Amino acid sequence: MLSKEVIKKLNEQVVKEMSASNLYLNMSSWCYTHRYDGAGLFLFEHAKEENSHATKLITYLNETDSLLTLDKIDKPESNFKSLLDVFERTYEHELKVTKSINELVELAFTTKDYSTFNFLQWYVAEQHEEETLFRGIKDKIKLAGDSDTSLYLIDQYIKGLAGQ
Ligand code: OFO
DSSP: OOOHHHHHHHHHHHHHHHHHHHHHHHHHHHHHHTTOHHHHHHHHHHHHHHHHHHHHHHHHHHHTTOOOOOOOOOOOOOOOSOHHHHHHHHHHHHHHHHHHHHHHHHHHHHTTOHHHHHHHHHHHHHHHHHHHHHHHHHHHHHHHOSSHHHHHHHHHHHHHHTTO
């Protein structure tokens, strides 16, 4: 049996993962409409991944006889200045998600909820992976510069990362 506070925070995390999924879908569409098809595909695939992060949490709530109480999801940003802007924002977004996961882990630990603490370790590892992935993309876009040729090549590089 989970505590009310843990259930509330897990529910909030579900909304955050869904919100990340929606943001990445908007970003994907922005990329496609600006001819960055590789980044568009990568973000489209990543949006699906974020959605799976939400459903994994929902399954945990179901398994622990805890009620899902979805809240509204904020309207995601849809206007971006450049490909670099898109990936700087994905990275910032992942940092926020990491902070939120860490707060949840701390709550589980300090309230001796070791089942939730153990369940959340998957998210801790995932956030480490995602921060590395998004920081890498952002840094490479910066390195490549903003000529049409470099942006084309960097888009092809990002396409190669789709599905990771
Ligand atoms: Fe990329 O954030 Fe989910 O967990």
